[in-house]
Amino acid sequence: MIKTLGLAAVALASTTLIAAAQTPERYASPSSQGACYIASDLTGDGLRLTAWSTSAEPGSYRLVVTQRTGGGGFDIVQEGDAPASYQQPEWLSDIVLDTEARFDARLSLWDQRGQLICQTG
Numbered sequence: 806m807i808k809t810l811g812l813a814a815v816a817l818a819s820t821t822l823i824a825a826a827q828t829p830e831r832y833a834s835p836s837s838q839g840a841c842y843i844a845s846d847l848t849g850d851g852l853r854l855t856a857w858s859t860s861a862e863p864g865s866y867r868l869v870v871t872q873r874t875g876g877g878g879f880d881i882v883q884e885g886d887a888p889a890s891y892q893q894p895e896w897l898s899d900i901v902l903d904t905e906a907r908f909d910a911r912l913s914l915w916d917q918r919g920q921l922i923c924q925t926g
Contacts, residue, residue, distance in 0.1 A: 813867035842912070853902075858894065866887040870900055
């Protein structure tokens with residue numbers, strides 16, 4: 806299920822643009838705290854980016870995927886509650902992009918006090 810909460814036109818000021826047809830793997834490795842990451846895999850519908858949390862405490866997350874098009878770009882924003890992770894990573898969200906898309910993905914994770922505990926991408 807894709808929970809798209811916002812879609813806004815933006816100028817392309819993104820830092821890293823990736824061709825979506827890359828080999829499936831972790832797109833953004835865990836931060837120094839190791840509390841979140843973005844994984845990628847190819848599906849029949851395109852390239853799926855999946856946001857994961859490995860934080861032992863609950864909080865909230867925000868996944869921003871900036872997709873570049875011929876004349877500019879746009880952001881896809883997904884955000885919500887992040888459950889505590891105990892024995893294994895917790896799924897937060899996913900999005901499927903066209904395999905020809907160029908994009909930049911960023912994931913941020915905050916604890917319940919609003920303190921940033923992970924930022925990747």
